[in-house]
Amino acid sequence: MNQWTDILDVNDIPRLGARVVRHGNLDIAVFRTADDEVFALEDRCPHKGGPLSQGIVHGRKVTCPMHGWNVELASGCAVAPDEGCAREFPVRLESGRVWLDLSSVSAAAA
Ligand code: FES
Numbered sequence: 001m002n003q004w005t006d007i008l009d010v011n012d013i014p015r016l017g018a019r020v021v022r023h024g025n026l027d028i029a030v031f032r033t034a035d036d037e038v039f040a041l042e043d044r045c046p047h048k049g050g051p052l053s054q055g056i057v058h059g060r061k062v063t064c065p066m067h068g069w070n071v072e073l074a075s076g077c078a079v080a081p082d083e084g085c086a087r088e089f090p091v092r093l094e095s096g097r098v099w100l101d102l103s104s105v106s107a108a109a110a
Pocket residue numbers: 045046047048049050064065066067068069
Protein backbone atom coordinates (compact mmCIF):
# COMPACT_ATOMS: atom_id res chain seq x y z
CA MET A 1 0.00 0.00 0.00
CA ASN A 2 1.28 3.46 -0.86
CA GLN A 3 2.25 5.72 1.98
CA TRP A 4 2.42 9.16 0.40
CA THR A 5 4.20 11.58 2.72
CA ASP A 6 4.67 15.32 2.34
CA ILE A 7 8.46 15.76 2.54
CA LEU A 8 9.29 19.30 1.40
CA ASP A 9 8.39 22.41 -0.54
CA VAL A 10 9.52 22.32 -4.16
CA ASN A 11 11.15 25.73 -3.63
CA ASP A 12 13.49 24.14 -1.10
CA ILE A 13 15.09 22.26 -4.02
CA PRO A 14 17.37 24.34 -6.23
CA ARG A 15 16.32 24.22 -9.91
CA LEU A 16 18.70 21.87 -11.80
CA GLY A 17 19.83 20.54 -8.44
CA ALA A 18 18.71 18.32 -5.60
CA ARG A 19 17.97 18.18 -1.90
CA VAL A 20 18.79 15.12 0.20
CA VAL A 21 16.15 13.59 2.43
CA ARG A 22 17.27 10.97 4.94
CA HIS A 23 15.02 8.04 5.79
CA GLY A 24 16.50 5.47 8.16
CA ASN A 25 19.94 4.76 6.74
CA LEU A 26 18.95 5.75 3.23
CA ASP A 27 19.85 9.06 1.61
CA ILE A 28 17.34 10.02 -1.04
CA ALA A 29 18.18 12.73 -3.56
CA VAL A 30 15.10 14.65 -4.68
CA PHE A 31 15.84 16.40 -7.98
CA ARG A 32 14.14 19.36 -9.63
CA THR A 33 14.36 19.97 -13.37
CA ALA A 34 14.17 23.28 -15.24
CA ASP A 35 10.46 22.53 -15.84
CA ASP A 36 9.82 21.87 -12.15
CA GLU A 37 9.46 18.13 -12.54
CA VAL A 38 10.64 16.20 -9.49
CA PHE A 39 12.33 12.80 -9.24
CA ALA A 40 13.72 10.79 -6.34
CA LEU A 41 16.71 8.44 -6.48
CA GLU A 42 18.93 6.87 -3.88
CA ASP A 43 21.86 9.26 -3.52
CA ARG A 44 24.37 6.70 -4.80
CA CYS A 45 25.69 6.64 -8.33
CA PRO A 46 25.45 3.19 -9.97
CA HIS A 47 29.15 3.51 -10.87
CA LYS A 48 31.03 3.87 -7.57
CA GLY A 49 28.45 5.35 -5.24
CA GLY A 50 29.11 9.05 -5.89
CA PRO A 51 26.60 11.58 -4.52
CA LEU A 52 24.18 12.13 -7.41
CA SER A 53 22.57 14.95 -5.40
CA GLN A 54 25.70 17.03 -6.03
CA GLY A 55 25.50 16.58 -9.78
CA ILE A 56 24.07 18.97 -12.37
CA VAL A 57 20.61 18.27 -13.74
CA HIS A 58 20.12 18.70 -17.50
CA GLY A 59 16.88 17.76 -19.15
CA ARG A 60 15.70 14.66 -17.29
CA LYS A 61 19.21 13.44 -16.46
CA VAL A 62 21.84 14.16 -13.83
CA THR A 63 25.61 14.05 -14.36
CA CYS A 64 27.47 12.42 -11.48
CA PRO A 65 30.08 14.79 -10.01
CA MET A 66 32.62 11.97 -9.59
CA HIS A 67 33.35 10.61 -13.06
CA GLY A 68 30.67 12.16 -15.21
CA TRP A 69 28.25 9.29 -15.78
CA ASN A 70 24.81 10.43 -16.90
CA VAL A 71 21.87 8.94 -15.04
CA GLU A 72 18.23 9.04 -16.14
CA LEU A 73 16.16 10.66 -13.39
CA ALA A 74 12.99 8.74 -14.26
CA SER A 75 14.57 5.27 -14.05
CA GLY A 76 17.77 5.81 -12.07
CA CYS A 77 19.66 3.96 -14.79
CA ALA A 78 22.94 5.04 -16.36
CA VAL A 79 22.87 6.20 -19.97
CA ALA A 80 24.59 3.70 -22.33
CA PRO A 81 27.32 2.65 -22.76
CA ASP A 82 27.46 2.83 -18.95
CA GLU A 83 25.39 0.30 -17.04
CA GLY A 84 23.63 0.00 -13.71
CA CYS A 85 20.80 1.72 -11.89
CA ALA A 86 20.31 3.72 -8.72
CA ARG A 87 17.13 2.91 -6.84
CA GLU A 88 14.23 5.07 -7.93
CA PHE A 89 11.36 6.08 -5.66
CA PRO A 90 7.85 7.27 -6.54
CA VAL A 91 7.50 10.98 -5.99
CA ARG A 92 4.88 13.53 -6.99
CA LEU A 93 4.32 17.25 -6.89
CA GLU A 94 1.05 18.71 -5.63
CA SER A 95 0.38 22.41 -5.07
CA GLY A 96 4.07 23.12 -4.65
CA ARG A 97 4.66 20.31 -2.15
CA VAL A 98 6.75 17.21 -2.89
CA TRP A 99 5.29 13.86 -1.81
CA LEU A 100 7.31 10.66 -1.52
CA ASP A 101 5.94 7.14 -1.27
CA LEU A 102 7.57 6.02 1.97
CA SER A 103 6.34 2.43 1.56
CA SER A 104 8.78 1.97 -1.34
CA VAL A 105 11.54 3.65 0.67
CA SER A 106 10.98 1.43 3.69
CA ALA A 107 11.05 -1.65 1.47
CA ALA A 108 14.38 -0.51 0.01
CA ALA A 109 15.84 0.29 3.43
CA ALA A 110 14.83 -3.09 4.90
S1 FES B 1 30.76 7.39 -9.02
FE1 FES B 1 29.39 8.36 -10.39
S2 FES B 1 30.44 8.40 -12.25
FE2 FES B 1 31.76 7.30 -10.92
